Amino acid sequence: MNTKSILRMNQGHGENSYANNSSLQMKVMSKALPIVKDIINDMFVNNLSLEMSESFNIADLGCASGPNTLLLVTEVIDTIYNLSNKNLQILVVLNDLYKNDFNSIFTTLPSFNEKLKEKYGFEFSQNCFITGVPSSFYERLFPCKSLHFVHSSNSLHWLSQVPKNLDNKGHICIDKACAPNVFDAYKDQFYNDFYTFLNHRSCEIVPNGRMILTFMGRSFPDLLNDDSCYLYELLAQSLNDMASQGLVKQDDVDSFNIPLYAPYKDEVEAIIVDEKSFHLEKIEISQFNWDPLDDDDNNNKFDQIRSGINVANCIRSVTEPMLVTHFGELISLKDVFKIYANRVANHLKTKRTKVVNLTICLRKI
Numbered sequence: 001m002n003t004k005s006i007l008r009m010n011q012g013h014g015e016n017s018y019a020n021n022s023s024l025q026m027k028v029m030s031k032a033l034p035i036v037k038d039i040i041n042d043m044f045v046n047n048l049s050l051e052m053s054e055s056f057n058i059a060d061l062g063c064a065s066g067p068n069t070l071l072l073v074t075e076v077i078d079t080i081y082n083l084s085n086k087n088l089q090i091l092v093v094l095n096d097l098y099k100n101d102f103n104s105i106f107t108t109l110p111s112f113n114e115k116l117k118e119k120y121g122f123e124f125s126q127n128c129f130i131t132g133v134p135s136s137f138y139e140r141l142f143p144c145k146s147l148h149f150v151h152s153s154n155s156l157h158w159l160s161q162v163p164k165n166l167d168n169k170g171h172i173c174i175d176k177a178c179a180p181n182v183f184d185a186y187k188d189q190f191y192n193d194f195y196t197f198l199n200h201r202s203c204e205i206v207p208n209g210r211m212i213l214t215f216m217g218r219s220f221p222d223l224l225n226d227d228s229c230y231l232y233e234l235l236a237q238s239l240n241d242m243a244s245q246g247l248v249k250q251d252d253v254d255s256f257n258i259p260l261y262a263p264y265k266d267e268v269e270a271i272i273v274d275e276k277s278f279h280l281e282k283i284e285i286s287q288f289n290w291d292p293l294d295d296d297d298n299n300n301k302f303d304q305i306r307s308g309i310n311v312a313n314c315i316r317s318v319t320e321p322m323l324v325t326h327f328g329e330l331i332s333l334k335d336v337f338k339i340y341a342n343r344v345a346n347h348l349k350t351k352r353t354k355v356v357n358l359t360i361c362l363r364k365i
């Protein structure tokens, strides 16, 4: 299945929040896939660290369990098939948190393997191995020098935790109006998390092995010029609306924060330099409309109300488990995201806003 056909499949369920979210993630990931192909191509052509190896070992970190999960695997297998000797074994390790629905991925594997057999023949398909490792990517996941290529998309903006001792009343992460010390606390948490991530991967990846990471980021150092966090500022405002209508407790809103940080690209570069294990080969910035189903910036018939609902569905699928855990089962998510959809629609009337993503390519020194 190619990227476009999966995207179309998702768009068919416009009302479905999970489909809306995975189509945005699909767009983000599909932007990185040509880079993945180029890098793997380069690794094989220059035969970096591969000549001694009987298998090419890949990990996809933060793989989730949805229509996008096997997309990377498909692309990588296809690229390698067209490049290598057909006897090379390919090991793909899918990683996500323990609560990820690995079973639903594994139940699709028999038909995935059948398709491999049809497309590439029995022998090559027998040499492709897919497995799962549940754990946080902020921990060690793999044996030393066991991986050639690591990919992660739409995941590393999720921090290991909300920064400790945060006083961020009325906000739910960093936004234009939050206190400077809140901004610093999130920035420091990202520094520690990303540094830890690089440090663990540096043990696990062979010299000259590569890593391609795509995550939410910022193209400006200050928050005033950037819209990345505004999606969540509007959610904070919606929760405050709910509190003023007595639908949730203000104390609960004041103590709710999400572990999300979209770093400025120079911050990311600085951490890579400080950690010292990787050479930064490339950093690319891409932007997508907030509404994952809005592709046409020149469309004069832009429907803000529809887009507000699409964005609300998307953000609901990401934040629902956190909201339910914090506010309890009784919170009316329907009400929260109705208010939110209106706030997003009002904002989009004035500005067709975009989410910024960073894609970075790293080579293990």
Ligand code: SAH
Residues within 6 Å of the ligand: 022, 025, 026, 029, 061, 062, 063, 064, 065, 068, 069, 095, 096, 097, 100, 135, 136, 137, 138, 152, 153, 154, 155, 158, 159, 160
């Ligand atoms: N890579 C997929 C899914 C992205 S959704 C895509 O691009 O479409 C983000 C995923 O990251 C979620 O499944 C979430 O569980 C996972 N994730 C977040 N923090 C993580 C961590 N510390 N370790 C492993 N996975 C994590």
